[in-house]
Amino acid sequence: MTKTSLLYEGKAKKIWKTEDENLLISEFKDSLTAFNGEKKSSEEGKGALNNQISTELFKYLDE
Template structure:
């Protein structure tokens, strides 16, 4: 599988096209923001941890019968996922 053009970049991840039109690669970054992005920094290995947590949550959802866009974890920082339409919801845990 070839990773293609950057499709999206947000605070926590980048999304890249692949050679399969129905799949994308999510790359998890170490960037961190606070106070509505007034403070910015880097947390070493944050992307690695977020990727592992995401994989675990998607697998738990699938085991419970909830379909997800998860396909597989490609590396410490990358997930292969199905291309979907995003529902614009943000959850902030404090």
């Protein structure tokens, strides 16, 4: 599956369109923010963990 265009970019993730109009790609970032964005950092693996959590939530909602 190929990303075609960026639909949304926030502090924690990017949402991409794909060639299939029924599918999107969620790309989670490793960035950390606190105090309304005043403090910024990065933690390797945070995006992967958020992806796993999101996957489980969508599985639950699909039941």
